[in-house]
Amino acid sequence: MSSASARGSVVRFVLVRLAATVVLLLAVSFVVFSLLHLTPGDPARNLLGPKPSSPEILASIRAQYHLDDPFFSQYFRWLGGVLHGDFGRSIRSDTPVTELLADRVVVTAQLAFLAFAMTVLVAVPLGIVAAVRAGSTIDRTMSVGAIIGVGAPTYAVGLILLYVFGVSLDLFPVYGSGDGGLDRLWHLVLPAVTLAFGVGALVFKLTRTAVLGELDQDYVAFAVSRGLEPRRVRTMVLRNAFIPVITSLGLVFGFLFGGTILVEVTFALQGIGSLLASSVTFKDIPVVQAITLLTAAVIALTALAVDLIYVGADPRVRARVAR
Amino acid sequence: MSLQLRDLVVTGPSGPIVTRMDLSVQPGQTVALVGESGSGKSMTAKAMTGLLPRGVTAAGTLALGDTMVDLAGGPSALAGLRGQRISLLLQNPFTSLSPVHRCGVQIAAALPAHLRKSAEEVERRLREVDLPQRVAEQYPFELSGGMRQRVALAAALASDPEVLIGDEPTTALDVTTQREVLDLLERIQAERSMALLLITHDLGVARERADRILVMYAGRLMETGSGDEVFVRPRHPYAAGLRDSDPPLDRRVAQLPALQGSVPRPWDVPNGCAFAPRCSRADDRCRTDEPPLETFADGAQAACWHPLGADDQRPPAPAAEVVAAGAASDALVTITGLTKRFSDSAPLALDDVSVMIRAGEAVGIVGESGSGKTTLARCLIGLETATSGIIEWASDLPPARRAQIVFQDPTSALNPAMSVGAALEEALRAGGRSRSELGSLLELVGLPQEYARRRPRALSGGEQQRVAIARALAPQPQLLVCDEPVSSLDVSVQAQILNLLKDLLDRLDFTLLFITHDLAVVRQVATRVYVMSQGKVVEEGATEAILTNPQHAYTRQLFASVPGVRASQGGSSDD
Structure with missing residues (x-):
């Protein structure tokens, strides 16, 4: 096969994968929209919330939300709004959902990125060290730590960190999201450590297993026997181990973004996790819809990115795709 | 420069794996190290290149020209020799190259520093192993097994070693490809006047390619000599048994004169001569004292208290009467x-x-x-x-009664969680037979009754294959x-x-x-x-x-x- 047509096949693969992501998100949006009608009770009453109701008010809500239209036309009307960034108004605060989310998304995204960066910068290198020194005291100590990390509940880790670094040592703030910039970062350190702790332990174990598996391969023995410098052998091993590790990192990012609730509540952060928790309690359906769809979109796009990196990183997968 | 290995001892967690090992290879010479699995031949290669697995240590000295290395010094002691002067070619070309690096890069990695960036040099190295230039840009998975092994050979030779150790380098290849790669190896060896240590289980390969053959058994050298000395006039009963077990290509024999039993595991090697339990000539002395390696007048060596003399040589098994193809019966x-x-x-x-x-x-x-x-x-x-x-x-019998199959690898063909007895009873039931026939089924394939309680893992490869055959025959297909x-x-x-x-x-x-x-x-x-x-x-x-x-x-x-x-x-x- 010529390389031009192989490149064409890869482009086709990317387009197909993109289309699949769009279809997936449409399906999710459909389910998310159905939430309104699946929630027990009259949709109009749900949308009204705890405000006093009268037949006139309910009728005006029906008119405002087109609740008497056929289901699908309601869906497409809603979807059209969503595509223009309009998720409707929050029932609780009566402000546009988009406005409500704007600040909070930033906090959660910053938290997730910070935790992700910590995971990548700490757990991956430690996993490599543990694999290279498998069986040593360092390896065993870290592996025990990882078991604790995987097992420890987030809220417990958060409270301990709060107590030790926030209260006893008074090194970090214990409350809120800060005033932006460096102060924001300052406020997010402890929550991010909390979030990264369990996930990092998992990534550490996966990295260790991946590198250890590669170190056992014949090509490593062959490289050593040919007298390649240790640095070159290491590069070769890491390039191979990168493939399984990148997959796990992709899953981790999706998880971090969608899994901030406990941490946000523990540290009183104004992110979308805590907003989701209170909105569910309050049956604030438009907000729940927006957050759910947003989280799903982040996870789907991460999965897409992982797939594309995978194609770039593994020539065998590339060849299969090109076929 | 000649390679000398003296007093090699390799010790694993459960005891010695290789003992009493000496060998030497001269430039341009091919020495074959022959043995069955568990003989320690691969461990010898790993010890010589510092690639022993964790928990396995070596002792002894390796001399290459004027350089002496104490093998007890661990892998780092060999760092100066590895690659630059001694290189190792592994068995499986499907795993010995990194799957995500291009072949050219992998060859170039071991080139002398000033040539590493040179595409012409990589091309020259590919030409040496009869591969076209385009291979440099290809990944290993895009190549056939034979081509991959050529790439591996070019990579092993990139640093221009004086000694090449081939650990079963053609075992994973088809027989026609094997011949091509062996021919290539022979040509390159002559051109570079390189010393070649060829590790193989294949007696035909050893006899055809080696100037000198070393026969290993249970971590020990049993016999050394030229191809004719080892295979035509063997001194050691093990070497003779190995030769006789190898099925002849030119005739059908009624029964192959097989050795009984199997190679002992390292921790089960008996005192005295390691081969004594399987040897028909063994006496009390063989079971208590380990025989030293003695040199004979013709230069061959054998470690045996009762070496075979000229009169003891068993004539090759005669051709059996040819059974006519059953032309009479129906399809x-x-x-x-x-x-x-x-x-x-x-x-x-x-x-x-x-x-x-x-x-x-x-x-x-x-x-x-x-x-x-x-x-x-x-x-x-x-x-x-x-x-x-x-x-x-x-x-129109049910499928289970019509045909049954025995696979290549008995270890993966038997369910490791199921005892031998349970596996066979299940197969008997499939054929509508009673489980009381289990005993006779085991006996049929030459296994003792008490094996019914064992798990496949506790059996040797040959015993596992006997179980697999019994299982296939149980429904009387x-x-x-x-x-x-x-x-x-x-x-x-x-x-x-x-x-x-x-x-x-x-x-x-x-x-x-x-x-x-x-x-x-x-x-x-x-x-x-x-x-x-x-x-x-x-x-x-x-x-x-x-x-x-x-x-x-x-x-x-x-x-x-x-x-x-x-x-x-x-x-x-x-x-």
Whole structure:
């Protein structure tokens, strides 16, 4: 096969994968929209919330939300709004959902990125060290730590960190999201450590297993026997181990973004996790819809990115795709 | 510069793996290290390159020219020699190259520093192993096994070593490819006047390629000498037994003179001579004192208290009377125009294959990897569905009674969680037989009754294959399909299993379809043979006729590629 047509096949693969992501998100949006009608009770009453109701008010809500239209036309009307960034108004605060989310998304995204960066910068290198020194005291100590990390509940880790670094040592703030910039970062350190702790332990174990598996391969023995410098052998091993590790990192990012609730509540952060928790309690359906769809979109796009990196990183997968 | 290994001892967590090992290789010389699995031959190679696994240590000295290395110093002690002066070529070309790096990069990595960036140098190295320039830009998975092993060879030679150690370098390859790679190795060795230590289980390869042969058993050197000394006039009963176990290509023998038992595991090696429990000449002294390696007048060496003299040499087993193909009986199964396509882009796995098997026959199917022989077996047994074509059985018995299969690797073919007895009882039930027949079933394949309680893991490879055969025979199938049943076994165990199959054919009433890549093996078992290549049957007929006088070009090529053919058929006088 010529390389031009192989490149064409890869482009086709990317387009197909993109289309699949769009279809997936449409399906999710459909389910998310159905939430309104699946929630027990009259949709109009749900949308009204705890405000006093009268037949006139309910009728005006029906008119405002087109609740008497056929289901699908309601869906497409809603979807059209969503595509223009309009998720409707929050029932609780009566402000546009988009406005409500704007600040909070930033906090959660910053938290997730910070935790992700910590995971990548700490757990991956430690996993490599543990694999290279498998069986040593360092390896065993870290592996025990990882078991604790995987097992420890987030809220417990958060409270301990709060107590030790926030209260006893008074090194970090214990409350809120800060005033932006460096102060924001300052406020997010402890929550991010909390979030990264369990996930990092998992990534550490996966990295260790991946590198250890590669170190056992014949090509490593062959490289050593040919007298390649240790640095070159290491590069070769890491390039191979990168493939399984990148997959796990992709899953981790999706998880971090969608899994901030406990941490946000523990540290009183104004992110979308805590907003989701209170909105569910309050049956604030438009907000729940927006957050759910947003989280799903982040996870789907991460999965897409992982797939594309995978194609770039593994020539065998590339060849299969090109076929 | 000559390579000298002295007093090598390799010790693992459960005891010594290699003891008393000396060897030397001169520039331009090929020395073969021969042994069955567990003989310690691979560990010797690993010790010489500092690649021993964790928990395994070496002692002894390695001298290359003026450089002396104390092997007790661990891997770092060899750092100066490794690659630059001694290089290692591994068995499996599918795993010995990094899957995500281009071949050119992998070759260049070990080039002398000033040449590492030179594309011309990589091209020159590829040319040396008869590969085109484009291979530099390809990934290993895009190449065939033989081409990958050439890339690996070029990579191993990149640093221009004085000594090359090949650890079963052609074992994973087809026989025709094996010949090409061995020829290439021989040519390059001569051009570079390099010392070559060839580690192999294949006696034919050793005899055909080596100037000197070292026979190892249970971590010890048992015999050394030239090919003729070791294989024509062996001193050690083990070397003689190994030679006799190897099935001859030029004739069918009634029974292979097999060694009993199997190679002991490192922690089970007895006191005295390690081979004593399997030796017919052993006496009390053999069981208490370990014999030293003695040198004979002709330069050969053997570690034996009772070496075989000229009068003790057993004549080669005579050719058995040729059993006529059972032309009289009716067809048991008729395969007509069978075609199998796995995917649109792949070539046909089976291409219009027609095979007829008569009741009571032993039919062989011979072919290399990719010939379609295994796909044919799987279609016959119902594990694959053919794309088109007809499989017509003469009987309307249930499938379990019609055909059963024995696979190549008994370790993965047996359920590790199931005891031998449970596995066999399940198979007996499938044939509607009573579990009380378990004892006689074990006895049939030569296993003691108490094996019923054991798990497969506690059995040796040969014993596991006996269980697999018993399991396949339990429902009393009309046809027993054996797909490479002996190719993962040691030579001495292979002979035992072949003898068992022949014995079962005499005692029981079943038909055998025997699939193999090995012409010598098929000659011992089958009365009629089909030769397959690239999904097609290219030749068929009586085994004796085809193996005595092959007609098709492919069969001839296959025949000429068998290692040892030159040595054993050409004779030593007119070579």
